[in-house]
Amino acid sequence: MPEQINVDLDALLSELDLTAKDEFASKPIVEEWTEGFDVSNLPIEARRWVKVPDLVAVVADLRNSTHLGTGKHAASTASIYQAATGGVVSTYNRFGADFIAIQGDGAFALFSGERRYERAICAGVTVKTFSERHLIPRLEAKWTAHAEGHPTGFKVGVASGRALVKRVGTPRNLSEQEPVWAGTPVNFATKAAQQADRHELIVTGSVWDRIEKNDFLSLTCPCGDGPHSTLWDDVTVEKIPEANAERQGRLLRSSWCVIHGEEYVAAILGGETKREDAQNARSALQKASFSNALQLTASQKRKNLRDRRQGLR
Secondary structure: OOOOOOOOHHHHHHHHHHHHHHHHHOOOEEEEOOOOOOHHHOOOOOOEEEEEEEEEEEEEEEOOHHHOOOOOOHHHHHHHHHHHHHHHHHHHHHOOOOEEEEEOOEEEEEEOOOOHHHHHHHHHHHHHHHHHHHHHHHHHHHOHHHHOOOOOOEEEEEEEEEEEEEEEEOOOOHHHEEEEEEEHHHHHHHHHHHHOOOOOEEEOHHHHHHHOOOHHHHOOOOOOOOOOOOOEEEEEOOOOOOOOHHHEEEEEOOOOOOOOHHHHHHHHHOOOOOOHHHHHHHHHHHHHHHHOHHHHHHHHHHHHHHHHHOOOO
16 A cells, blocks of 8 residues: 555645745846756756757657557557657767657757757758658558557657756755756747657748758758759748747658768768759749748748847847
């Protein structure tokens, strides 16, 4: 029998109310993020937060995971979760994520510092490539019952923005301590992932602003009759408020090319942005961007916001 737990509800609520009162009585300390900062060094009890001026979040969510079940197929379900989540976490690690957290049937990662957008996008595309090319074919070949009627696979969302971080939890008990990331990056990346279908990746507006001019990320490879400017589709992330220009994003259905993928990843991580074979496709993408009034207006709003935050206007 479990140990009897006795709770004085009135006393507990009074204690929580006093804590909230003390918290609201004065402002906490907010420090600037520095390169190489370790979240685990944040104290639990001290009212100290760290402000990250620009953070990129990648969220991977397993579609139809609720239909996997844990009844008579418990062992196979456990195997699926292990392979899926383990693959995502390994991918985030390989691309230098600053923080990784597992959330049930998926995981999210946060990227800061140099080439954070490039590393985050490469991680997101690699997750969807792993899902489509390796994970799900193996799953469906071994467990046909899991695939019938409820196809699964990872959906990926990427978003960026400012954030505040602090460790919260029970002092002196590491198992009950977790960092809290306050802000839009994780929230909006989650909304983008929820809207995507399996093997799709959706980026919010500011992420697209940062990768649009990178030929290795925004244009197709030369395979077939490429390169083309049709790699990404316009998408509205419906769960992001209408007044927020981040909701005008882009959707990617393609994965890394088996021929050019490794080459492109190396180029992206190395800081390259231009391809000699992509001049015509690049011009077509620029022309399409200027002709899309909705996307153009949202892009200008995001630029104005960035300028205001930097004190330029």
